[in-house]
Structures are given as structure tokens and as C-alpha cells.
Amino acid sequence: MVQKIVVTGAAGWLGRFVIGILLAKGYEVHATYRRAPLPIGVTWHQVDLLNRVETEQFIEAVKPDSLIHLAWEAVPPHHYVSLENYEWTRSSMTLIHHFVKLGGKRVIVAGTGVEYEWEEGYMSETASRDSYANAYAACKNSLRIWLQSYAGIAGFSAAWGRVFHLYGPHDHGNRLVPSMITSLMNKEEAFCKYGGIYRDYLYIEDAADALVALFENGCEGTVNIAAGHPVQLELLVRQIGSIVGHEENIRFGAELPVEPIFVGADISRLTNEVQWRPRYSLAEGLERTIRWYADQA
Incomplete structure (x- = not known):
């Protein structure tokens, strides 16, 4: 049976490359958009993910096996202080909870290198400190901690890809x-x-490929997505x-x-x-x- 995957934020910069890779691998891809879908052969769904009712209805209609959650407000520099970050935290919890409630098994969420307290050297998933210096970092880290706890109790597989600078x-x-x-x-x-x-700095196609590899590999927890x-x-x-x-x-x-x-x-x-x-x-x-x-x- 072909695996059914939902990709949120699929019409965004990173999302367009992620869905292209998934399609090439033969997955059944269902993608969300708010304004305009891309001319790529997936099943598109116009969904306002900040609306709880629309989100739940969408998940109930599709019943995906897996979820790759990329959607978030991430246009610099405004997104660092935007109050929408808190809405995205809340709505992401709703999305993931309903996905798991209806039998979803694997969740990948795109995080950011900004979640780290930047210090001289290499940022490590286990050794470096988390940052709560701005709304973007604080909300991403809050969702990540919630996801890790929720996955452990509810029994589904989850990974968090911390994406660094892209071009x-x-x-x-x-x-x-x-x-x-x-x-x-x-x-x-x-x-x-x-x-x-x-x-x-990591090339955008490589970043998308790394997220798909993370999804397929089954690795759990936080993983840095970067060139190194x-x-x-x-x-x-x-x-x-x-x-x-x-x-x-x-x-x-x-x-x-x-x-x-x-x-x-x-x-x-x-x-x-x-x-x-x-x-x-x-x-x-x-x-x-x-x-x-x-x-x-």
C-alpha cells in the first residue's frame, strides 16, 4: 500500500522541494496551502491551519499515515517578534493531536537553528543551550518539547529537523x-x-532531501539539518x-x-x-x- 503523507506549508520555499522529492519516490502526497497552490502533481487542499475546525476537518478527510509539518510564519525579520508565532504553536498542537487521534504514526516538524542560544562553535542537539530570546525561538522550542513529551506518551514516532541557513x-x-x-x-x-x-549554509534542495531522509529513516528526536x-x-x-x-x-x-x-x-x-x-x-x-x-x- 502506498503511504499517504500530508505536507503543510507545501507551497512555501522549502515545501515545494520536499513535495517534489516525495512524489519522485512514489508517495501519495496531500499538501496544504492558504493562498495559491503550486503547479505540482499533488492533491492540494486549501486549509487555514490557524483555524481549528478547518484543520480537524482536513485531517479527518485525508486520514494520513504520516505528517511533515513545515507551515509557520518564517519571513525575516518580522517573524522573530510576530504574535502569530503563538498562534502557530497552538494550531500545530491541534494538527498533530488530531493526526495522532486518527491513527497517524510518523511526524516530522521543521525547526530552526535559531532555537539555539548562539555561542562560538558548533551547535549540538544535546550539548547546546536552547534560546527563548524572541517569540520565534521560544514558540518553536515550546512546540518541540511538547512534541517530544506527547510522542513518548501517545506512542507515535516524531523527529524535529533544526534547519540552519538556506539558499x-x-x-x-x-x-x-x-x-x-x-x-x-x-x-x-x-x-x-x-x-x-x-x-x-545549505542548498535548498539538499535541505529538502535531508528532511525526507529523516522521515524515511525513522530517527527520532532533534536532528540538525545543515552542511556542517x-x-x-x-x-x-x-x-x-x-x-x-x-x-x-x-x-x-x-x-x-x-x-x-x-x-x-x-x-x-x-x-x-x-x-x-x-x-x-x-x-x-x-x-x-x-x-x-x-x-x-
């Missing part, structure tokens, strides 16, 4: 990589405030400039960062337990990303 096609946000690419393509100033810091090889932002930006051109338009800020200089992700669980490794190097990912932006011009 790739279809990112229309104001993150570093797309802002650098579009500025240089438009022959405008490409400004990077902190060129000296190191951060862990932090890159200095100045080198990242200059690599973009070497591909796009107009490197003379790159500028870096002179002030010292308030955040730690080096923040990476310990991907030991992802590598050893999930047995997953990135397919694309940073150079390959940037080439593919820049090619996509060029095609949109």
Missing part, C-alpha cells in the same frame, strides 16, 4: 544570498554588514561576485558584529544516524542558484 532558487526573501545576487545582477551596491562572521561546514560570509559573497560579475560593487560593513563570529551545526546525527550527506557543494549550489535568478531576469 537556492525560488527564494524571494531579503536573505543574504538572494540580496547579493540581485544587487550584483542589477549593477547596484551589494552590501554585507558582517563579512568576517562564519555561518552554515560554516563559511565566512566575505568568502561567500565574493564567490557570488566571481560568478555574477560586478565585484567592484561589493561592500562590507566596518562595525564589529554583536553575534558570535563562528556558528556552525554539528551534523553528527544527520550523518551517522540518518546516514545523509549533502549532494551539492557550496560552489555547485551557488552556480545553480545564480543560473535560476538569471533565467528570471
Whole structure:
């Protein structure tokens, strides 16, 4: 029997790649959207997940075996302080509870590296401290703790993928990589405030593939989703400039960062337990990303 999977947030940036991988593997995919579905061959359901009645009716209609929950407000920088974070915590509990109540067996939730209290070094699922410094981190961590407890008592399988910095096609946000690419393509100033810091960047298709691997592997608990090889932002930006051109338009800020200089992700669980490794190097990912932006011009 083909496994039936619900993917929330499937019309989002990460979701579109997750559902593509699941379809290629032969799963029956049911995807939720609020505004507009993507032209991809899944069964689409228009659901406001912040509405308890709509959420419960949707789960009752589909009766999925598995749930990959990606939906959340995550557009920087507003999402760090948005009151909607608390609504997403509540509605996510409703979604998962009703899913389990109707026989669901496996839950994957997309978390974030922001859940960590950032300190110098590699963030570890077991050794690093959790952050409650803003609404986004606090609500994600609260849901994660609830999910871990609930899964242990109710007897279903659950994993939490803490996704670090992403880049790739279809990112229309104001993150570093797309802002650098579009500025240089438009022959405008490409400004990077902190060129000296190191951060862990993962290509979007690799991130989606890692989440699907986590789902299929059966691993439980928190797992970092990242490349595991932090890159200095100045080198990242200059690599973009070497591909796009107009490197003379790159500028870096002179002030010292308030955040730690080096923040990476310990991907030991992802590598050893999930047995997953990135397919694309940073150079390959940037080439593919820049090619996509060029095609949109």
C-alpha cells in the first residue's frame, strides 16, 4: 500500500522541494496551502491551519499515515517578534493531536537553528543551550518539547529537523544570498554588514532531501539539518561576485558584529544516524542558484 503523507506549508520555499522529492519516490502526497497552490502533481487542499475546525476537518478527510509539518510564519525579520508565532504553536498542537487521534504514526516538524542560544562553535542537539530570546525561538522550542513529551506518551514516532541557513532558487526573501545576487545582477551596491562572521549554509534542495531522509529513516528526536561546514560570509559573497560579475560593487560593513563570529551545526546525527550527506557543494549550489535568478531576469 502506498503511504499517504500530508505536507503543510507545501507551497512555501522549502515545501515545494520536499513535495517534489516525495512524489519522485512514489508517495501519495496531500499538501496544504492558504493562498495559491503550486503547479505540482499533488492533491492540494486549501486549509487555514490557524483555524481549528478547518484543520480537524482536513485531517479527518485525508486520514494520513504520516505528517511533515513545515507551515509557520518564517519571513525575516518580522517573524522573530510576530504574535502569530503563538498562534502557530497552538494550531500545530491541534494538527498533530488530531493526526495522532486518527491513527497517524510518523511526524516530522521543521525547526530552526535559531532555537539555539548562539555561542562560538558548533551547535549540538544535546550539548547546546536552547534560546527563548524572541517569540520565534521560544514558540518553536515550546512546540518541540511538547512534541517530544506527547510522542513518548501517545506512542507515535516524531523527529524535529533544526534547519540552519538556506539558499537556492525560488527564494524571494531579503536573505543574504538572494540580496547579493540581485544587487550584483542589477549593477547596484551589494552590501554585507558582517563579512568576517562564519555561518552554515545549505542548498535548498539538499535541505529538502535531508528532511525526507529523516522521515524515511525513522530517527527520532532533534536532528540538525545543515552542511556542517560554516563559511565566512566575505568568502561567500565574493564567490557570488566571481560568478555574477560586478565585484567592484561589493561592500562590507566596518562595525564589529554583536553575534558570535563562528556558528556552525554539528551534523553528527544527520550523518551517522540518518546516514545523509549533502549532494551539492557550496560552489555547485551557488552556480545553480545564480543560473535560476538569471533565467528570471
